[in-house]
Amino acid sequence: MDYLINISILFSIYAILGLSLNLLVGYGGLLSISHAAFYGIGAYTTAILLTKTNFGFLSSVILGALLAGIISLLIGLVLSKFKGDYYALVSLGFNIIIFSIFLNWQSLTKGPFGIAGIPKPELLGVDFSDHFSFLILVLIFLALIYFISSFIVNSSFGRVLKAIREDEVAISVFGYNTFYFKLIIFIIAAMIASIAGSLYAVYISFIDPSSFQVTESVFILAIIILGGLANLRGSILGALFLIFLPELLRFIGFPLEIAAQMRQVIYGLILVLLMIYKPQGLIGEYKF
Amino acid sequence: MNVIPQLILNSIIAGSIYSLIAISFSLIYNVTKFFNLAHGVLAIIGGYTVFYFAQILNWNIYIAITFGIVFAGFIGLILDKIIYLPLRRRKASNMILLVASLGIMTALQALLSILFTNEFRTLSRNINEQKIFQLLNGSLTQTQVIIIFVAILITIFIVLLLFKTQFGKAIRAISDDDEVAKIVGINTDKIISYVFFLGSAIAGIAGILMGFDIGIEPTMGLNLLLKGIVAVIIGGIGNVYGSVLGAFVLGFAENFSMWKIAGEWKDAVAFILLIIFLLFKPRGIMNK
Numbered sequence: 001m002d003y004l005i006n007i008s009i010l011f012s013i014y015a016i017l018g019l020s021l022n023l024l025v026g027y028g029g030l031l032s033i034s035h036a037a038f039y040g041i042g043a044y045t046t047a048i049l050l051t052k053t054n055f056g057f058l059s060s061v062i063l064g065a066l067l068a069g070i071i072s073l074l075i076g077l078v079l080s081k082f083k084g085d086y087y088a089l090v091s092l093g094f095n096i097i098i099f100s101i102f103l104n105w106q107s108l109t110k111g112p113f114g115i116a117g118i119p120k121p122e123l124l125g126v127d128f129s130d131h132f133s134f135l136i137l138v139l140i141f142l143a144l145i146y147f148i149s150s151f152i153v154n155s156s157f158g159r160v161l162k163a164i165r166e167d168e169v170a171i172s173v174f175g176y177n178t179f180y181f182k183l184i185i186f187i188i189a190a191m192i193a194s195i196a197g198s199l200y201a202v203y204i205s206f207i208d209p210s211s212f213q214v215t216e217s218v219f220i221l222a223i224i225i226l227g228g229l230a231n232l233r234g235s236i237l238g239a240l241f242l243i244f245l246p247e248l249l250r251f252i253g254f255p256l257e258i259a260a261q262m263r264q265v266i267y268g269l270i271l272v273l274l275m276i277y278k279p280q281g282l283i284g285e286y287k288f
Numbered sequence: 289m290n291v292i293p294q295l296i297l298n299s300i301i302a303g304s305i306y307s308l309i310a311i312s313f314s315l316i317y318n319v320t321k322f323f324n325l326a327h328g329v330l331a332i333i334g335g336y337t338v339f340y341f342a343q344i345l346n347w348n349i350y351i352a353i354t355f356g357i358v359f360a361g362f363i364g365l366i367l368d369k370i371i372y373l374p375l376r377r378r379k380a381s382n383m384i385l386l387v388a389s390l391g392i393m394t395a396l397q398a399l400l401s402i403l404f405t406n407e408f409r410t411l412s413r414n415i416n417e418q419k420i421f422q423l424l425n426g427s428l429t430q431t432q433v434i435i436i437f438v439a440i441l442i443t444i445f446i447v448l449l450l451f452k453t454q455f456g457k458a459i460r461a462i463s464d465d466d467e468v469a470k471i472v473g474i475n476t477d478k479i480i481s482y483v484f485f486l487g488s489a490i491a492g493i494a495g496i497l498m499g500f501d502i503g504i505e506p507t508m509g510l511n512l513l514l515k516g517i518v519a520v521i522i523g524g525i526g527n528v529y530g531s532v533l534g535a536f537v538l539g540f541a542e543n544f545s546m547w548k549i550a551g552e553w554k555d556a557v558a559f560i561l562l563i564i565f566l567l568f569k570p571r572g573i574m575n576k
Binding site for chain 1: 322323371374375380381382383384385386387388390391392393394395396397398399401402510511514517550552553555556559560562563566567
């Protein structure tokens with residue numbers, strides 16, 4: 001039972017990551033390979049604030065999201081100069097730069113040793129230290145973020161965003177400043193990813209840079225492409241598949257170390273097969 | 289002690305490795321026009337093939353090296369035949385090709401980890417018995433001298449191939465305009481598959497040389513490739529001399545930055561250089 005709760009918590013965290021990346025990649029049409037960086041910013045902010053200061057969990061989530069917002073604003077300004085595959089390449093570069101900050105700013109992040117002993121969260125006087133109550137907390141966050149995301153995509157902002165994705169020139173002729181739309185969605189996606197990172201940090205209670213590498217960004221990308229771009233339910237579906245299916249490998253009897261690598265082999269192959277046979281994913285409404 | 293001579297030598301060695309990756313990447317890029325992110329893993333596959341035959345099976349080292357180069361080329365050829373060619377035939381966008389290559393990279397990298405573990409492997413058995421050469425107050429190992437010579441030879445070979453042979457003419461025609469190339473009777477699919485073999489084999493050479501010099505691990509491929517891409521963009525896409533020049537600019541920038549800041553920031557330096565170039569001189573040094 002505890003095992004199932006554990007997997008469900010991970011699923012919820014990745015569903016949040018998927019939802020936020022889908023806003024950017026699916027609705028905005030902007031292929032970013034940097035999501036793990038913002039996920040990491042949230043995780044590190046929460047880890048550092050909770051282990052070194054008296055900040056509470058909620059304020060660490062908010063500060064993490066604000067920090068991710070500021071950094072994504074700066075990165076988004078640079079990215080706004082690029083399109084298509086160059087956008088993807090430069091965003092990947094930023095993932096590597098931020099990863100190397102996690103790895104090398106040792107006085108703050110403890111580098112490769114990571115930060116251990118991150119306390120379990122307490123929120124509004126309620127203690128979330130056992131796994132079941134933490135699952136409830138994560139599900140509340142997931143529901144909130146799903147609600148916010150669907151509000152965004154159904155608003156006029158979301159409609160303009162989709163229109164920009166389809167034909168940027170036409171929509172700018174109508175007088176919309178496409179630059180702001182693309183920048184704002186990048187910041188929103190980054191801030192939500194940071195919240196997922198905060199949740200991850202308090203759940204695992206130990207973080208190190210290896211969780212925020214480029215391969216993690218690719219994994220989140222695989223979730224939303226499998227589920228379907230520009231479809232929020234698709235991101236949930238994608239997270240469901242890619243978190244639960246590889247767990248079956250463990251039951252077949254692969255050792256833990258190999259199972260982790262097999263997971264990578266599987267989602268790598270899924271990406272390739274999707275690109276060849278079904279680039280719009282399971283229930284997607286947009287393809288590159 | 290004066291460190292400058294050693295820094296210069298280190299920059300030249302780094303530049304030589306980068307130029308092999310840059311040249312081979314841009315060979316493939318020029319005929320396919322997409323960022324093939326799986327290219328770096330092929331270098332590492334070359335290295336591990338040599339490791340397998342020379343150190344596990346104890347074969348003659350020269351036969352093992354030949355095997356490693358051919359095998360890397362062969363994998364590149366297979367990937368083109370079963371994945372990239374079908375995608376090109378369907379006129380898939382270069383974003384789809386990029387995502388597919390990202391999937392291939394993830395899967396192959398994890399496969400290497402399963403087969404050889406994540407441990408660092410070096411190909412030279414007698415690292416302390418290597419001859420050391422003194423040059424300009426700095427020192428070079430025998431392997432490093434070989435690296436520099438191989439880089440020079442491969443560059444000359446590629447320049448001759450591109451500008452003095454029928455095959456090279458066909459490659460240049462395809463990079464100019466593959467539709468027109470097809471119309472004048474060039475079998476573009478066949479030429480492109482040869483280019484994949486050749487490019488991947490050269491990447492394999494780079495991986496093998498790295499294996500002898502500093503050692504290899506499965507996750508190294510992406511960073512190595514990104515250095516190659518940075519070099520290609522700095523130098524100017526589509527220009528052989530530009531790629532080599534870019535590789536050395538990058539080698540010098542990385543090594544001389546270590547003079548002032550710690551070496552771990554190398555990757556960040558490479559990407560900051562890339563972003564600066566993309567923002568202010570997007571066509572590179574050599575292109576007008």
